[in-house]
Amino acid sequence: MSSSKRAASESGAKQKTDTRWSPVQYQKFSDHRLRPALELLSRVPLEAPKVTFDLGCGTGNVTRLMAERWPEAKVFGLDSSKQMLEKAKAGGGKVEWIEADVSSWTPGAGPDLIYSNATLHWVKDHRSLFPKLASFLNPGGCLAVQMPLSFDAPSHRLMRETLDGGGKDGRSLGTSVLRKAVARRWVENTDVYYDLLADRVRQLDIWETEYLHVLEGEDPVFEWVKATGLRPVVNGLKGGELERFVEIYRRRLRQAYPQRANGKTLYPFPRLFIVALV
Numbered sequence: 001m002s003s004s005k006r007a008a009s010e011s012g013a014k015q016k017t018d019t020r021w022s023p024v025q026y027q028k029f030s031d032h033r034l035r036p037a038l039e040l041l042s043r044v045p046l047e048a049p050k051v052t053f054d055l056g057c058g059t060g061n062v063t064r065l066m067a068e069r070w071p072e073a074k075v076f077g078l079d080s081s082k083q084m085l086e087k088a089k090a091g092g093g094k095v096e097w098i099e100a101d102v103s104s105w106t107p108g109a110g111p112d113l114i115y116s117n118a119t120l121h122w123v124k125d126h127r128s129l130f131p132k133l134a135s136f137l138n139p140g141g142c143l144a145v146q147m148p149l150s151f152d153a154p155s156h157r158l159m160r161e162t163l164d165g166g167g168k169d170g171r172s173l174g175t176s177v178l179r180k181a182v183a184r185r186w187v188e189n190t191d192v193y194y195d196l197l198a199d200r201v202r203q204l205d206i207w208e209t210e211y212l213h214v215l216e217g218e219d220p221v222f223e224w225v226k227a228t229g230l231r232p233v234v235n236g237l238k239g240g241e242l243e244r245f246v247e248i249y250r251r252r253l254r255q256a257y258p259q260r261a262n263g264k265t266l267y268p269f270p271r272l273f274i275v276a277l278v
C-alpha cells in the first residue's frame with residue numbers, strides 16, 4: 001500500500017479491524033476445539049437451570065449440547081456473526097439464536113447460566129465485562145468461561161513480528177490500526193479475574209490447562225490460526241502485502257512447529273477456565 005493511501009486509511013477515527021468469521025475454516029479442527037468447550041460444560045454444577053446463554057455460540061455445537069443436557073431449559077445461543085449463526089440455525093436443536101454483540105448485550109430474562117467458550121478474548125474491557133456478566137445471574141447461577149492463553153505462544157508472537165518487520169526492507173505490514181489490534185493482550189493475568197469476581201460470587205474456580213494438540217496435514221498451525229487469531233490479518237491485508245505476510249509467516253511457523261517424522265505437528269495450547277457460582 002502506498003504511504004498516502006495508508007495514511008488515509010489510518011485516519012478514519014472509526015476504523016475497525018475486519019472480524020468476519022468462516023464457519024468452514026473454524027470447523028477444520030472441530031474435535032480439538034470441542035474438547036475444552038466440553039470440559040468447561042462438564043464443570044457447570046447446575047442441575048436444572050431455567051435460562052441459559054451461550055455467548056459467542058459460533059456454529060452452536062455446544063449450545064445444542066446444553067439443550068440436550070437441560071431439556072426443560074430455555075437455551076439461547078448468541079453471536080455477532082451472521083455466518084456463524086446461519087450455520088448454527090441449520091444444525092437445529094431446541095435453541096433460540098440471537099444476533100448480538102456481547103459487549104452491549106443485556107439479557108431479557110435473568111440467566112441461571114452464562115457460558116462462553118473461546119469468545120470473550122474478542123471482547124474488550126474485561127474489568128467491567130466480568131463483573132457485569134456475574135451481576136446478570138439469578139441467585140444460584142453460574143458464569144463459565146474459557147479463553148485461550150496463546151498471546152505469548154510462538155504462533156501469535158510470530159504473527160505480530162511478521163506484521164512489524166515483514167515488509168520490504170524490514171518495514172511493517174498493514175495499517176497501524178491492524179497492528180495495534182493484533183498486539184492487544186486480550187486476556188488479563190489470572191489473578192485479575194480472581195480479584196474481579198471473588199467478592200461478587202460465593203464460589204470461584206479458576207484454572208489453566210495446556211493442551212498438546214497433535215495436528216495432521218500441511219502447515220496445520222497456519223490453518224488453525226487462520227480460523228481465529230489470524231482473521232483480522234487475513235481480512236485486513238490486501239494483495240502483495242498479504243502474499244508476503246503469508247509466505248514469511250508460514251515459513252516461521254514451520255520452524256517453530258516442525259513436522260514430526262510421522263507427519264504430525266505438535267501445537268501446545270494453554271487455556272484459562274473460570275467457573276463462578278453466585
Ligand SMILES: C[S@@+](CC[C@H](N)C(=O)[O-])C[C@H]1O[C@@H](n2cnc3c(N)ncnc32)[C@H](O)[C@@H]1O
Nearest residue numbers: 056057058079080081084101102117118119122
Ligand atoms: C472461536 S469462536 C467460538 C465458538 C463457540 N463458542 C465454540 O466454542 O465453538 C468465537 C465466536 O465468538 C463470536 N464473537 C466474537 N466476538 C463477539 C462479540 N463481541 N459478540 C458476540 N459474539 C462474538 C464469533 O462470531 C465466533 O462465532
